[in-house]
Amino acid sequence: MWPDPNLKVATLVSVGQHPKSGRARRAEQDARAVELGLKMAGTRSRLVNVGAGDETGLRQYLGMGLPELMQVKAGTEADAVPALVEHLKTHPTDIVLTGIRAEQGEASGMVPYLLGEQLGWPVVSRIADIQKIEDGKADVLQALPRGQRRLLRVPLPFIATVDNAAPEARQYAYGPARRGQLAETNGTAIVDEARLEWQETPAKPRPKRLNVVKAKSAADRFKAATAKPQGQGGQVIRDGTDREKAEAIMELLISEGVVR
Amino acid sequence: MSDMPISDVPRRDPRTEWILRNRLHPQHDELVAASSGPVRGPSGLLRKNPRAVGYIGPNGLKRIDRSAGFSGGAGGVSFRSRGRSGQAEVELPLHTVEQPDFYVAVVVDLAAGRLSGHDKDVLGQAHQLVNATEGEGAVLAIALGEAREAAFGKAGADRLIHLTDVQGEPLDGYCPERKLAVLEAVECEFEPRYWLFPDSVHGGADLGSRLAARLGERPAVQAWQVDTERTVCRGGSQLTDWHRPTARVMLLAAECALPIDETRHEAKPLELTVIPPVTPRIEDLGPVDVDPSKIALSEAEFILAAGNGVRDWDQFHAVATTLGATEGASRVAVDDGNMPRFRQVGATGTWVTARVYVAVGISGAIQHLQGIGQCDKVVAINLDDGCDMIKRADLSVIGNSQGILGELLNLAESRQNGTGADTADLAIDTREEERHVA
Known part of the structure; x- marks a missing residue:
């Protein structure tokens, strides 16, 4: 079934940043989106980037085995959304994949939502996989917290952000990264005026929240510091058969929704 | 001598004097209390009887309670104060808003139907914004979906x-389009001055981004220091801070402000007059079964943990598989070689955050209780009804674990045969994944 030759997948990629060294690299979540695109459409899936991005970072995506990356040239202060809207309107696309948040800059994660709003396409957040596409509808596996999954059915075309739970991106190779084409085009580059007024500083460590005990006497403070954690008077079942006891447990599990 | 009326002659009551001398007499206390007014000494000074304090304890020894009633519920207080102060809840003062000039809307996550710590932080931040703004404002909490034990006030x-359904369609599961329609209706009717969302993986970030895109507002994302003028947001990879003017839509990071703990609030329900109908394009086909043993212990939702009291290990594994629970273990079970080391729960193992934690045959060492400190509901199956795990547990069952687990297995199997046959069995390959980062 995969890769589907008729499926048009576009992956929006950005230049990432190594969390320790700060060096430019492929962004972790974007690379997972590229991996998903490769699975679905093979090397026919498109890579799109807006900006004056660092070449070494972008070429790492090409090193995953894709022949071309389309770069819409815009200044570093430009807003990426108008350029992407223009690109997606001119190039027919079924599925747009991207990461959840960029690894540098403002990293608001708003691009997929703004695109969805302006193009009128549905947006699905935090997907782990796309299972199948039938009758113009895709079965999408969404990643939930605590390792859970949920199945959604979305009509094409749609925009999806790829979660860290998606399959890990393949390693990139140096040769294909050098050989791949960076196709540059010019797009609508509107300078993001609001952002120019903001100040960017290195992240300040956030103060750790202290557990303040509002006790009136020394005895209460002592107790708060030493007491064992205790529930507020739980229900204790002493009598009855094993069956009744098991039923009481089962009832709680069902009411909490952990047993379906 | 004779002109003095008989009633003014001071008379002695030898019986009372005898009782006052005898401090073991049952009437001694009340007579002392009645006769001890302010006493003046020979020089006119006010004298205090140092022996009039305290009372005789049950073992005949004198007890003096010097806590003056302040140490409510503390372990060693006198039996007099124990009864009245006990575990009594302190009634906080009620904060009321009659006619609000403006609203600050907070859309709570309500993950698993409960207000998370993150939700409470965001509500605390909303009150900070209300207090810093002129005029009388009200915090409008918007809860979409089923709530249990959620004390909004x-x-x-x-x-x-608080809506559980819109036009007959329930609001649980993934329905961002319906929820967005509700928020748009709130925007039309109440025009909140600020929209606050928890920037979380439980849907707050998703919904907040959708609303910001719909309203055409530029949101402050991962905001962690907010006042009415300036906001500090964490940038990409947590490496930079962005200082920017405060936005109307804000997605707040965890621990952005302190939760409310000194006042009570009304939580007066409001009605939306009209919610525009929507036809959602995203269809929710429901949750998919995942292999519980592949979920990392630290983020598992439902853990069945075994301790020293478990004898039949095959049965324990069968119960965990049938119930769909992730397996955990106490240190004893791991040391005895019955469970692998990475399954150990507790201070030396994994600190778990499960919603439901079932402890089978675990008595509850303090290290283990620390490890399950963040669990919502704890169920204990144990033979010893005096152990520490029973004191911690919300539901305790006293009995032999083997018999109870056997019955639990039967119940779960009959339930699966009855209902679980129609759920699509999809082969999902989930690896042990890293913790989600909001």
């Missing part, structure tokens, strides 16, 4: 919009 909601 205690968490700081002045007004509350």
